[in-house]
Amino acid sequence: MLSIDYVPGAPNWVDLATPDVSAAAAFYGAVLGWEFQSAGPDAGGYGMLTLDGKTVAAVGPIMEEGTSPSWTIYFHTENADAAADAVRQAGGVVRADPFDVFDEGRMGQFSDPAGARFAVWQPGKTRGLDAVNEPGTLCWAELHTPGAAAAASFYQAVFGWVTQDVPMGDVSYTLIRPNGSGEDSSQGGIVPISPEMAAAGMTPAWLPYFEAADCDAVVAKAAGQGGTVAMPAQDVPNVGRMAWLADPAGAAFAVITSVAL
Numbered sequence: 001m002l003s004i005d006y007v008p009g010a011p012n013w014v015d016l017a018t019p020d021v022s023a024a025a026a027f028y029g030a031v032l033g034w035e036f037q038s039a040g041p042d043a044g045g046y047g048m049l050t051l052d053g054k055t056v057a058a059v060g061p062i063m064e065e066g067t068s069p070s071w072t073i074y075f076h077t078e079n080a081d082a083a084a085d086a087v088r089q090a091g092g093v094v095r096a097d098p099f100d101v102f103d104e105g106r107m108g109q110f111s112d113p114a115g116a117r118f119a120v121w122q123p124g125k126t127r128g129l130d131a132v133n134e135p136g137t138l139c140w141a142e143l144h145t146p147g148a149a150a151a152a153s154f155y156q157a158v159f160g161w162v163t164q165d166v167p168m169g170d171v172s173y174t175l176i177r178p179n180g181s182g183e184d185s186s187q188g189g190i191v192p193i194s195p196e197m198a199a200a201g202m203t204p205a206w207l208p209y210f211e212a213a214d215c216d217a218v219v220a221k222a223a224g225q226g227g228t229v230a231m232p233a234q235d236v237p238n239v240g241r242m243a244w245l246a247d248p249a250g251a252a253f254a255v256i257t258s259v260a261l
Contacts (some may be wrong), residue, residue, distance in 0.1 A: 015058035024059050031092065074121040135213040208254070219243045
């Protein structure tokens with residue numbers, strides 16, 4: 001379970017890079033109830049997505065050449081520069097060297113050896129998201145990759161994560177949690193991309209899950225607003241009811257109505 005008591009290696013931010021910020025804000029406002037708040041004239045169009053006055057995500061224009069519309073998950077670090085060094089040493093790619101974001105914090109953008117993109121956030125004035133796990137907020141981070149074991153080794157080297165393989169249907173699902181935390185602090189998982197999934201066009205990527213009070217209702221809203229249903233809502237025993245979606249620009253995300261804990 002995610003927490004806003006952020007510890008190293010835990011997801012603490014998520015943002016969307018999109019070609020049309022206004023259109024994206026309208027879509028997610030209709031689907032998840034978010035409101036857009038500009039970060040100001042010096043932020044290059046970047047702004048916060050809020051729910052009941054709390055920052056739950058962010059959105060901005062695509063800044064990196066050749067990048068498709070996508071969500072990026074950020075992980076807490078106490079030293080972004082050291083995280084960049086760890087990424088290089090473990091075989092990943094530093095796509096953007098760490099830099100200061102005004103006095104809000106310090107960030108770096110990376111890719112793991114398989115090509116999945118992620119980022120780190122070293123808190124300054126902004127520690128991270130204001131809310132998680134509630135309806136309309138981030139609740140899980142899932143990596144889709146062709147080599148789950150190799151991915152686990154990479155992220156263990158970078159963040160020190162603890163991993164646990166659990167059976168889920170015909171595949172093994174790798175749970176991830178920060179080092180030194182209890183078993184109830186799992187924050188996401190690693191899913192192997194099968195040859196069939198790869199043939200269908202799935203590429204290595206992190207997928208954010210947002211909690212939904214009613215998964216089916218959110219799926220219907222997304223479809224009605226021009227989104228794509230990549231995987232219809234389905235029940236996963238002891239987990240919840242979930243669906244994979246994409247917004248009108250093509251950025252992938254998931255929603256889930258989690259089982260009561």
